[in-house]
Amino acid sequence: MLNFFKSSPPAYQNLTPAQFAEARRRPGTVLLDVRRPDEFAGGHLPGAINIDVTAPDYAQRAAALDKTRPTYVYCRSGARSAKAAEQLTKAGFANVANMLGGVLDWSEPLER
Template sequence: MAFSSCIKKSVEGVVLSDATTFEKKMSAPNVQLIDVRTPEEFVEGHLPKAVNIDVTSDDFETKVTSLDKEQPVMVYCKMGGRSAKAAEKLKELGFKNITDLDGGFSNWSNENKPIEK
């Protein structure tokens, strides 16, 4: 299992979505869009209406408890590794509808999707 950190594993109950599908889902009502990168990465550019909750910070679990577990949660990071961890953690905390952006912000940018700064 030494190489497992490099491989993005799917978590049951988490939908892995390409950028186009992710973008469509973002416009649904009550979607909670979470950028799990660092604040420094977030200010350099992020998806429109995203909220920054850094998955590597000590208070990640505390901050996500303010989210509604019954409403859809969409997560992304730079490449997909940290968002997979965040999605797994959200699932453990009882969130029911989780979507993870496949390829993360890098893939989103490469497809020329809208970005806010």
């Protein structure tokens, strides 16, 4: 019997902070912080760009990114970035990864 309520796995990868740290160093990657601008200003991963996933223009701003480049997404705890990663994959981004635990679990220094 088929289970119609079973959810399919995400089309993006979930990475631990250690896996995320290694993967984001690969050439050509986009590092996307989807927190609010005030959270971003308080400290973010080096090289990250900020597009707030809760902002009304999120989809428009995200669509301007290169869909062919690996895109690594994070937030404070991993919840908003999972939502953003799902939206990016639905929008046609080929290689998307979400950082589990967000900056709360990040052990490297943040940039201000």
